[in-house]
Amino acid sequence: DLRRAEAILTDACERMEAAKGESDIASIRLRRTLSSCLFLQTRFDDVIKLDRMILERAINNPDIGDDALLTAGIRGRLAGILTRSTDPAELAEAEVLCGQAAATLQRQAQREPRLSKELKYELLQSKFLQYRVSHLHRDDPKFARDYKELVDQAVPQYEAGDEEEVVKDYDGLAIASLEAGVLDIAHDSIKKLKELAPKVFGGRSPFIRRYDAMWGEYLVQMQQFDQAEQVLNDVLSAEGTNDDNSFVSSWDSFFLIRAYCQYGICLRQRNEDVLARQYLEKAMRILDQRVAQMGTFQNRHMVQERYLILKQLQGVYADLGEAERAADTQQTIIELQQILDRVL
Numbered sequence: 001d002l003r004r005a006e007a008i009l010t011d012a013c014e015r016m017e018a019a020k021g022e023s024d025i026a027s028i029r030l031r032r033t034l035s036s037c038l039f040l041q042t043r044f045d046d047v048i049k050l051d052r053m054i055l056e057r058a059i060n061n062p063d064i065g066d067d068a069l070l071t072a073g074i075r076g077r078l079a080g081i082l083t084r085s086t087d088p089a090e091l092a093e094a095e096v097l098c099g100q101a102a103a104t105l106q107r108q109a110q111r112e113p114r115l116s117k118e119l120k121y122e123l124l125q126s127k128f129l130q131y132r133v134s135h136l137h138r139d140d141p142k143f144a145r146d147y148k149e150l151v152d153q154a155v156p157q158y159e160a161g162d163e164e165e166v167v168k169d170y171d172g173l174a175i176a177s178l179e180a181g182v183l184d185i186a187h188d189s190i191k192k193l194k195e196l197a198p199k200v201f202g203g204r205s206p207f208i209r210r211y212d213a214m215w216g217e218y219l220v221q222m223q224q225f226d227q228a229e230q231v232l233n234d235v236l237s238a239e240g241t242n243d244d245n246s247f248v249s250s251w252d253s254f255f256l257i258r259a260y261c262q263y264g265i266c267l268r269q270r271n272e273d274v275l276a277r278q279y280l281e282k283a284m285r286i287l288d289q290r291v292a293q294m295g296t297f298q299n300r301h302m303v304q305e306r307y308l309i310l311k312q313l314q315g316v317y318a319d320l321g322e323a324e325r326a327a328d329t330q331q332t333i334i335e336l337q338q339i340l341d342r343v344l
Helices: 001-019 025-040 044-059 066-082 088-111 117-134 141-157 162-181 185-203 206-221 225-237 251-269 273-293 298-317 321-344
Strands: none
Touching: 001 025, 025 044, 025 066, 044 066, 066 088, 066 117, 088 117, 088 321, 117 162, 141 162, 141 185, 141 225, 162 185, 162 206, 185 206, 185 251, 206 225, 225 251, 251 273, 251 298, 273 298, 298 321
């Protein structure tokens, strides 16, 4: 219940700040927890505003200024959101924040004769973030192969009990390889995720469906449409039945959107245009809901996903003889391409 959690955290923040002050480290940590709650609701406008405020308070407090893990963490998450933007100014800000976070962590590493576990992990994640910020062309196969090298370097450094960190890294690699169409890496990383997820999160975790959806998308790219249709049908048939509230976060809703789109592609292969239209338009409705939650922030990933869905819908409308609607959709596709060209 994220709305209830938000209300409780907001009240706790106000009480903590009244007692200890806005720039107290405990107050700032609590505000970061509130920011995480807003992030899970995909309210990116609110997250960006709050994280900028938290960062300003942290760097102005001399007792916090040298806390590398805290300040780098704040900068890192803000950069991680801004790097999804279609605004060149926000992308430039993300690169600056990412560089500042990395420099702070490196200075701390030089002061520590033996790196703490937390610092070691933050340094690893900083490398991933720096690479994502500086490489926006995700459809470039080189991006996926270089990203795999980062994962191969990181995974052996994790300790026993840190399998969740391993899952996080393979998750990023699976996304990168699917988007770039590097299917050998996609195959191996998704298989690894499907093996690890039940052990790490339990057999009823929503992550199981997330990685099933990824596998379905992989099968579509392999043009194994019959198998893909079965996998994706199982994913979509289970919607709303999982006790763990599947697809509740921003990334999970993103994969639900993709699952509907990929299922629509499978149906088009069987010339089931009417049914494909239903699934593709459902994908668009979910996407519109998520975009509305983000406020004015324009998420590049959502723009790209809208572009892909509309490309399919444009073909469906044309096949169904809806020439005017197909033409309108084509015009929207052109406008989306112009947005993407601005940053890619």
